[in-house]
Amino acid sequence: MRSPRTLEVWRLGTVNYLKSLKIQDKLVSERKAHQIPDTLLSLEHPPTYTLGKRRTDHNLLIPQSELTKIGAELHYTQRGGDITFHGPHQAILYPIISLRSIGFGARNYVETLERSMIEFASMYGVKARPGNKCETGVWVGDRKIGAIGVRITSGITCHGLAFNIDPDLKYFEHIVPCGIADKEVTSLRRETDALLPSEEVIHKQLITCLANAFSYDDVVWKEDPSVILDTKDVE
Amino acid sequence: MALRLMLASSRIASHLRISVSHRAFSSVVLKDLKYADSHEWVKIEGNKATVGITDHAQEHLGDVVYVKLPDVGRSVSQGESFGAVESVKATSDINSPISGKVLQVNKDLSESPALVNSSPYEEGWIMKVELSDAGEVKKLMDSDKYSKFCEEEDSKH
Numbered sequence: 072m073r074s075p076r077t078l079e080v081w082r083l084g085t086v087n088y089l090k091s092l093k094i095q096d097k098l099v100s101e102r103k104a105h106q107i108p109d110t111l112l113s114l115e116h117p118p119t120y121t122l123g124k125r126r127t128d129h130n131l132l133i134p135q136s137e138l139t140k141i142g143a144e145l146h147y148t149q150r151g152g153d154i155t156f157h158g159p160h161q162a163i164l165y166p167i168i169s170l171r172s173i174g175f176g177a178r179n180y181v182e183t184l185e186r187s188m189i190e191f192a193s194m195y196g197v198k199a200r201p202g203n204k205c206e207t208g209v210w211v212g213d214r215k216i217g218a219i220g221v222r223i224t225s226g227i228t229c230h231g232l233a234f235n236i237d238p239d240l241k242y243f244e245h246i247v248p249c250g251i252a253d254k255e256v257t258s259l260r261r262e263t264d265a266l267l268p269s270e271e272v273i274h275k276q277l278i279t280c281l282a283n284a285f286s287y288d289d290v291v292w293k294e295d296p297s298v299i300l301d302t303k304d305v306e
Numbered sequence: 307m308a309l310r311l312m313l314a315s316s317r318i319a320s321h322l323r324i325s326v327s328h329r330a331f332s333s334v335v336l337k338d339l340k341y342a343d344s345h346e347w348v349k350i351e352g353n354k355a356t357v358g359i360t361d362h363a364q365e366h367l368g369d370v371v372y373v374k375l376p377d378v379g380r381s382v383s384q385g386e387s388f389g390a391v392e393s394v395k396a397t398s399d400i401n402s403p404i405s406g407k408v409l410q411v412n413k414d415l416s417e418s419p420a421l422v423n424s425s426p427y428e429e430g431w432i433m434k435v436e437l438s439d440a441g442e443v444k445k446l447m448d449s450d451k452y453s454k455f456c457e458e459e460d461s462k463h
Contacts, residue, residue, distance in 0.1 A: 073462075123392075123395075123397070124372070124374065124390065124392060124397045125372055125392065149390075149397055150395075150396075150397055151392045151393070151394070151395040151396040151397040152395035171459070172462070173462055174459040174460055174461065174462030175366075176363070176365070176366020176367055176368075177366065177367045177368060177393055177394055177396035177398050178366055178367060178368035178393065178394055179366065180396065181368075181394045181395060181396055182394075204369065205369070205371070207394045207395040208395070219394075219395045219396075220395050221395060221396040221397070222396070222397045222398075222399075223396055223397065223398040223399065224387065224399045225344070225387075225399065225401070226344070
């Protein structure tokens with residue numbers, strides 16, 4: 072009989088991208104050392120463009136010098152995937168989980184992240200689907216509503232998914248999102264007529280869909296984000 | 307899927323003249339290699355070693371679109387990351403099963419990263435290393451232990 076699996080959830084509000092990377096690095100080390108259980112960060116970023124390990128900066132369509140004018144930062148990361156945008160009203164989940172303890176590889180993991188977002192979208196009557204080959208992510212028709220970019224070190228995950236609730240989609244015009252030209256980006260706001268509850272409620276729903284998709288027995292909602300945000304090694 | 311694996315492994319087996327165990331729906335594990343629990347294989351020939359990722363690893367990764375190769379001449383340590391592969395928008399670190407110095411890397415993987423999927427034990431090899439500590443090989447699994455390890459991992463979900 073397997074032991075019960077717990078997911079600890081931290082809801083952090085808006086977090087600067089670099090700060091979120093430092094928090095994740097710390098959590099990945101702690102998870103690797105079995106000091107913490109599987110952990111999930113739920114947050115948003117201020118306007119930020121990010122690139123993956125392949126550094127596909129040809130997919131940024133404006134000069135880097137223009138970015139401050141539009142109020143955005145650019146960061147190079149170690150995650151998989153191409154260029155993307157993060158910003159207000161986009162729900163971000165960064166699961167720091169041990170794939171080895173559930174016997175998952177990258178493919179199963181990413182497919183489960185996709186299923187989490189599809190399940191969440193269906194709560195609002197939005198029929199989303201996983202991407203075709205080479206188009207990992209979540210789509211409504213030919214419009215992308217959820218993006219994935221993941222890093223796995225020693226079987227521990229970091230980075231994760233970004234689901235568009237109601238971000239300013241104009242920011243996506245300055246990139247070839249995920250390196251896929253001629254396909255639109257969309258949002259939950261655009262795809263449903265349903266009345267959207269508060270973002271706090273929406274984030275909680277998305278988190279619950281992820282926890283169910285990964286079959287966690289227990290979800291622990293951590294109350295005090297300052298514990299993670301204000302640690303001395305994270306500036 | 308099973309038929310493809312059997313044909314591929316029979317081809318590999320007849321080329322290398324070793325026996326391969328076939329169990330329905332299991333990945334290919336070759337008898338003369340050693341294995342790390344992070345799913346890398348190593349072939350030891352004297353004080354030189356060839357390293358790659360296993361059939362189990364490539365199946366669980368999905369289609370590999372990019373391989374970050376180590377620099378020739380750098381040192382690698384057993385259990386430490388030496389490079390990465392990208393598949394399905396996930397970058398997965400690959401760890402070295404042995405310690406030593408990188409002598410050669412498989413440049414074909416820059417143009418054709420999918421070789422890791424189609425031929426993980428042959429054309430998809432990743433690096434060749436000069437061993438610094440032959441004794442480390444004892445810490446690795448043989449093919450039987452690795453097969454069991456894979457079965458146990460896969461039964462977790």
